[in-house]
Amino acid sequence: MKQTSKKLLLLTILILCMAVLVSSLCACTDAQRKKAVETYGMGNAYMKNDNGKTEHLRSGRTVTYYIPTGISGDYRAISEYALAKANTLTSSITINGNGTTETFRFSVENGNIEKHENANAVNFMWVSESTGEVTRSNITYSKAHMDGKTLASKKHTALHEMGHTFGLGHIEADVMKGYTVMMSPHPESKYELDDFAEFDRYNITWYYGE
Secondary structure, eight states, X not given: OHHHHHXXXXXXXXXXXXXXXXXXXXXXXXXXXXXXXXXXXXXXXXXXXXTSOBOBOOTTXXXXXXXXXXXXXXXXXXXXXXXHHHTTTOXXXXXXXXXXXXXXXXXEESSOBTTBTTOSEEEEEEEOTTTXXXXXXXXXXXXXXXXXXXXXXXXXXXXXXXXXXXXXXXXXXXXXXXXXXXXXXXXXXXXXXXXXXXXXXXXXXXXXXX
């Protein structure tokens, strides 16, 4: 009996120790995430131009992206998907895919994107030096990197690039995986998102309003 009691006591102590360890790890993760939110949230969520101006779209603007007829299949689908999701971010900005000019556009490169050899996609943006306003955007997909990806991965990429159009910058804190589409580099599949996360929406509404 005594030996059995000792074993039960040791087992209980072991279980309690493991519970404390798991609890401390979770607390650490929560603390890290809180720190990451502070680091990358609100004004820190936005890119700055060379003059230190926050990169942004002009409030009240209608942004019309051009999707060339040559863009088809998944690339057209994810472009239209990103546009639709962008319209749920704030009522201050209207974004659609009815463009006929190339001021705001999507494009596809067969190989690597120039000067961005490892990128799935790049959002080439023109920004006013004096105001920080985003005046042009060319979201370019790389077939060399994206053709083998799942549709979920492609959607995440399109949402990420659209986030840049609003001015959002990269987030590199691993603890934020699954909490933002702005992760860089592209997160592994279990952290891919099919919509802008609550954190992304918080940062958008902080700047542009509801």
